[in-house]
Amino acid sequence: MNLIEVSHLHKRYRDHVAVEDVSFSVDEGEIFGILGPNGAGKTTTVECVSGLRKPDGGRIRVAGVDPVGERDRLRLILGAQLQSAILPDQIKVWEALDLYASFYPNPVHWPDLLDQVGLTAKRDARFGKLSGGQRQRLSVALALVGRPRVAVLDELTTGLDPQARRDVWELVEQIRRDGVTILLVTHFMEEAERLCDRVALIDGGKVAAADTPAGLIAGVGLDQSVRFRPSEPVDDGVLLALPEVHAVTRDGAHVVVRGTGNLAPAVTLALAEHRIVPGDLRIEQATLDDAFLALTGRKLQ
Numbered sequence: 313m314n315l316i317e318v319s320h321l322h323k324r325y326r327d328h329v330a331v332e333d334v335s336f337s338v339d340e341g342e343i344f345g346i347l348g349p350n351g352a353g354k355t356t357t358v359e360c361v362s363g364l365r366k367p368d369g370g371r372i373r374v375a376g377v378d379p380v381g382e383r384d385r386l387r388l389i390l391g392a393q394l395q396s397a398i399l400p401d402q403i404k405v406w407e408a409l410d411l412y413a414s415f416y417p418n419p420v421h422w423p424d425l426l427d428q429v430g431l432t433a434k435r436d437a438r439f440g441k442l443s444g445g446q447r448q449r450l451s452v453a454l455a456l457v458g459r460p461r462v463a464v465l466d467e468l469t470t471g472l473d474p475q476a477r478r479d480v481w482e483l484v485e486q487i488r489r490d491g492v493t494i495l496l497v498t499h500f501m502e503e504a505e506r507l508c509d510r511v512a513l514i515d516g517g518k519v520a521a522a523d524t525p526a527g528l529i530a531g532v533g534l535d536q537s538v539r540f541r542p543s544e545p546v547d548d549g550v551l552l553a554l555p556e557v558h559a560v561t562r563d564g565a566h567v568v569v570r571g572t573g574n575l576a577p578a579v580t581l582a583l584a585e586h587r588i589v590p591g592d593l594r595i596e597q598a599t600l601d602d603a604f605l606a607l608t609g610r611k612l613q
């Protein structure tokens with residue numbers, strides 16, 4: 313079932329078009345990613361879904377609710393974690409949770425939530441004294457305190473170190489296991505690949521493509537490459553004769569073979585038949601970044 317439906321969303325800031333034409337739908341229980349470079353229109357899109365901005369065109373429904381006309385109903389369905397935390401530095405962690413819980417008719421018992429996000433030890437700490445990762449985890453807890461069916465998480469791990477980022481990723485996976493549908497905005501390819509069931513690639517206020525991460529990569533026909541330094545000169549024709557191989561290029565002393573299917577075994581076998589040893593052998597899978605580049609002509613990061 314589609315829990316979120318966005319069709320032909322259009323949003324301008326005065327004469328600047330932030331979102332040209334964005335459509336996507338999110339199934340119940342999914343982690344759906346919105347991936348794109350800075351300024352692509354991601355935040356504006358999810359702010360419209362969250363009822364924080366009024367679209368200039370198009371239609372949005374969240375569990376059948378119109379975010380513009382039915383904000384009170386939306387509040388009970390959707391919890392948003394905002395890009396920049398806007399809590400006062402002096403507020404204590406427990407006070408923030410207690411305050412947010414008071415906004416909802418049936419809030420989560422917040423000490424459990426504090427435990428879930430790993431902040432029980434910080435219960436009495438002031439917001440201003442928390443680390444970046446702790447602030448992010450608190451903001452996730454605040455988005456979940458009203459028991460939403462949908463959580464909107466915007467640039468959740470920007471500015472975090474790798475360990476804190478992995479901790480937040482685990483938290484997101486745990487929230488999904490609890491049955492919450494997640495709309496996740498990110499400009500990190502790894503984050504989208506790791507967390508998202510499906511991803512919409514957004515560029516210049518439009519959806520360039522939407523699919524599973526693997527489907528997006530396969531869709532542009534760039535699956536993988538094998539890179540090696542041959543022990544003897546290798547004739548391109550030997551490799552190009554293999555059905556798995558699409559292209560052979562050189563990078564200094566290295567040969568780069570692009571293709572599909574069982575590329576690496578096919579290439580190494582062909583080399584062995586010609587008594588060539590592939591030194592420094594590396595197999596590289598295409599990434600969402602490659603798919604984005606192929607679709608838009610631009611890199612994500």
Ligand SMILES: Nc1ncnc2c1ncn2[C@@H]1O[C@H](COP(=O)(O)OP(=O)(O)OP(=O)(O)O)[C@@H](O)[C@H]1O
Binds near residue numbers: 351
């Ligand atoms: N309040 C605003 N007033 C005017 N222009 C804005 C406003 N908010 C965003 N924009 C512009 O609209 C475009 C889309 O911005 P948006 O924040 O939605 O993109 P984004 O993909 O989320 O990028 P980022 O990751 O940098 O937040 C950008 O060109 C941005 O400068």
